[in-house]
Amino acid sequence: MQHVQTEVIAHFTALLAAGPVLSLMQLRQPLPPPASLHAPIFASQVLAFAERVLLRGKGPANTALAESLRLLQNNLLFSNRALAANLAALVQRNQRLAVFGVSETVLASLGALAPRHARVLLVESGVRETGFEAFAARLRADGRISEGTACQGSDIVLVGAEAVFRNGVLTRPGSLQLAAGCRYLGRQFLVAAETTKFSDRFFGGEAQIFAELGAANRDDFGGAAGLHYDFVGLDLVTLLVTERGNLSAEEAQGAISKLFVVQ
Structure with a gap:
């Protein structure tokens, strides 16, 4: 490392x-x-x-x-302060929030939730990401048992994004299983991302996303589980929480289209 x-x-x-x-x-x-x-x-x-x-x-x-x-x-x-306020507006008093991974954006968001008395389950990477890697491996090994446990005990699952594309988000390994679990159990799956992470291309184009993560792992929702990142299709994302507001999949696609000129 x-x-x-x-x-x-x-x-x-x-x-x-x-x-x-x-x-x-x-x-x-x-x-x-x-x-x-x-x-x-x-x-x-x-x-x-x-x-x-x-x-x-x-x-x-x-x-x-x-x-x-x-x-x-x-x-x-x-940006983080505005994003945190937008997340707080989505969380009701005493709701249960599962947070996968910590970043400055996520920490700012959690601080804004204090007045709501939200109960937070935090899964962090630990020393040199050993805990993070173990958690992702456990999700994949146990399948719906682990993801169901993580999602069923929460009203909302929150993850951060490395990048947001027109057709999905790139985030931590293990996130795809959590997103699928939220869809299956009727929970909200929120992705926190500053608009600086919106992008119109992956290295070599969006098609390379599935080559990087392994096309064989692509699921019915257009997601893919990878070693370094998971690609989660926008169909699984309830809302994208940004500093400019909370965006649906369609609104996020429109925002990216306005930011970039398609070649």
Whole structure:
């Protein structure tokens, strides 16, 4: 895990040093990952990697880069606050919420839920993602037994997204089983995603999503379970919770179409 992080940091240090000052619009597009890294890396993750570059003193910590990061941090802070408020509006008092994985966006959302006295079941990755990997493996090994237990004890299941496409979201392994369980049990499956994660393309095009995750694993909903990510079809997503509002699948598709020009 550590050598992968070091490689990614070095890779993005070079990209940041060679490219123009980052902007939120640039973050809407995926950047090429290191050649030896099999897991796709999306541009929405640049901020975290760039912060590590500055904190560890690796690479050119120049004034322009530091200022770019400051602006991005401020924008993401305001986005997270707005997103958290939109999530809180969906949760009724004393409802049970299962949260798969922690991010700054999810933490901001949980803070906004405190006045609702929502009961939260939090599944986090643990040290070096060992707990996260074990949970995903357990979901797949036990099938509907595990996903049913996770979903049936909750009114709402919340996951974060790495990227949002016109036909689905890319999120953590294990999410596809949770989404299917929510559909089967009539629970809400919410995906939290800033609109900076909306994208019109995957590396090599959207068709490559199923090649990356394994076409044989594609299910009837257009989803696919993968080693690094799950691809969850929008048919399984109740709502996308964003800083601009809570979007249905159709509304999310429309928003992406407005943001990008189809080539």
